[in-house]
Amino acid sequence: MANIVWHTKLRIFIDLNKDDLDHPEFPDLWETIYRIDRYHGRLGTPVRERELQCGGVCREAGVEAWMHLRVRNGRREAVHERSEDEARHTVPMSDEHKAYQERILRAAEEGGFHGDSEVRTRVGRSWIQTDTLVEGADSRRIGWEVQLSTIGSDGLRGVRARAAKAEKNGITPAWHTDRADYGQRHDTHWTRSNNLPAYVIARTGDLRVISGFRKLDFWHCDVHAVHPCPDGVRRCGKxxxxxxxxxxxxxxxxxxxxxxxxxxxQFRTPTKLYRFWVTDSDQERYNDLLSDDTQLPAAPEDTRAPANASRNRPTCRPELIATTSTLSAPPSVPGPATFSPVLPTQPPAPPIETRTAPGAPPEAETDEENQVGSTIQTGLPETLIVLQRVADKEHLRLQQMAGNDERKRQRDVWFEAAHAAQSAVTQYAQAKRLNRYEVEKELRRLVRHPENTPAE
Structure with a gap:
């Protein structure tokens, strides 16, 4: 059964929950359409020829589900012709989905905002249903949609259409998931957390969002720049x-x-449009940059109070907790004594996945690698050489594996090791105000072709 009916001949939506069917301009609308439908029923007219379709879930899914009317216990009802269309309205909600809805409402109330779940909003002649709608400041409305791993891989058709419909109705769409492949999409503004059970999501601990929120790094494209020029030239000066x-x-x-x-x-590159969340100050600076890219936008003054550590226990932790602080360089080698990479390298397109606290795998610390700084006098810190050797070692190990599962696990290990090496190179180049490309080139030559190192 459904309460929203689409009349294909009159081209109107009929809301059976309302006495006037949401059309006060037609005072006898129910009596008219119900009498006609009963007349077709006595004649044996097929349901698909009675001009009534489901105007709710089925229509939103792009399905033409034909219906007929009835009155049961004084209640008006619209009944689907096929049972599979009826079942579409009773898809069970997972416990994880319910936990996210409860958490969103609780977080909003703690911030002084009101929210509600399963909210239906009229949009022109159609309807939009929001998982959880939060009423924010300045008439701001945030529509949270939760899509978890319990749905199929093809369960995201029409995401952009639903998000666009919400935006037209003044609702800012916010889609959250725990699937990496969903989090990589840019048809709307996605955020992602780790795949967690319902009882963990429902707890009051800190739930980490690992993808979908970013900080904008504003920089001048000169010889000291760390990032490559997005315009594809060596240095454009913008x-x-x-x-x-x-x-x-x-x-x-x-x-x-x-x-x-x-x-x-919405962040545009020469080849793609990316959608993610940023602070309002970063958005203002980005808009200033789009209007004039000849100079860096002014940095806003930070008037916020210093952040304090949360008292809540975390409900999820970073997937990788490792640092390179154990790989310390001897005092005789120039450069920083330790490295804790915090600035990831950035390709021309924004990265899709969020990395957390990158570092070398535990097996990185071997006697042979710890001695590399004393056998090769290069002017580069020993830590850089060790991290690059670890990354190359994990890559070689990946090439020697045959099984798909083993290769997948080893590929993640190699990505983390390579990310740690790249981050250390970035930090070192920034600290020494060197060209990052030249530092990386020299590092790889020393590690992969040590025989070409000039003698002292």
Missing amino acids: AHATPVPKDVMFDDLVRQTAAGTIVPI
């Missing part, structure tokens, strides 16, 4: 912005999107 992945807590994201301090943004 100002650019590069998205840098950044973690945020889910409760903070809910509250700050409602308050307007975290906003959605």
